[in-house]
Amino acid sequence: MRLGIDLDGVVADFDNCWLDRYHSEFGGERMSTPIEWDGLHRLTHFPDMPAFWDWVRLRRIFRQLEPIPGALAGLRSLAADGHDIVIISAKFDWAIPETLEWIAEHRLPTREIHFRGDKHExxxxxxxxxxxxxxxxxxxxxxxxxxxxxxxPWNTPIDGAVDIPDWDRFLTVVADREPVGDVAQR
Ligand SMILES: [Mg+2]
Structure with a gap:
């Protein structure tokens, strides 16, 4: 099957990386992991999200992320089972080179990478x-x-979607799934 896999929050731990970096650079109490999707700057001294993203860009934070536990082994296992790993990530243009470096460093088993916001395409x-x-x-x-x-914490259950608490669960869900149609022909 073709498995469309997001990066940040799924394979790469963006939040803990930027929080650690922010704390070491600006001091203060280590903030907790964000619970909201938007408005990360409200956890910082930055006035708005463009200022936050400028800092992320200048520090090349997307190059330094830790993998999420189980993700790399999980991807390799799925690829070894014959599935196609299709990376689909919404990224700013400036983050693409360092994301490709990250993918290479961690040897993600993929032959197909998409950087786009309209992921369902x-x-x-x-x-x-x-x-x-x-x-x-x-x-x-x-x-x-x-x-x-x-x-x-920043998403909620959605009718028609399966909840995945960790990579072990994802591997089980994929193993239980029978391919439907021939998506590769589209
Ligand atoms: Mg994500």
């Missing part, structure tokens, strides 16, 4: 994402696909 049999914007679009636009919500 990439046809897959299964999607795994944590975005409260992308998940409803997958359910609506790809009704034939299995949509998996990586459970996070």
């Amino acid at each position: 990439v046809a897959c049999d299964v999607y795994l994402d944590d975005s409260p914007i992308a998940l409803p679009n997958f359910v609506k636009e790809r009704p034939e696909a299995l949509v998996c919500r990586m459970v996070a």
Whole structure:
């Protein structure tokens, strides 16, 4: 099957990386993990999100992320089982080179990488994402696909999506899924 896999919040731990970096650079109490999708700057001294993203860009934070536990082994296991790993990530243009470096460093078993916001345009049999914007679009636009919500404080259960608390669960859900149609032909 074609498995459409998001990066941040699914394979790469953006939040803990930027929080650690912010704390070491600006001091103060280590903030807790964000619970909201938007408005990360409100956890910082930055006046708005453009200022926050400027800091993320200048520090090349997307190059320094730790993998999420179980993600790399999980991807390799799925690839070894014959599935196609299709990376689908919404990224700023400036983050793409360092994200490609990160993918190479961690030897993600993929031959197909998409950087785009309208993720549902990439046809897959299964999607795994944590975005409260992308998940409803997958359910609506790809009704034939299995949509998996990586459970996070910034998303909520969605009718038509399966809740995934960790990578072990994702591997089980994929193993239980029979391919529907021939998505590769589209
Ligand atoms: Mg994400």
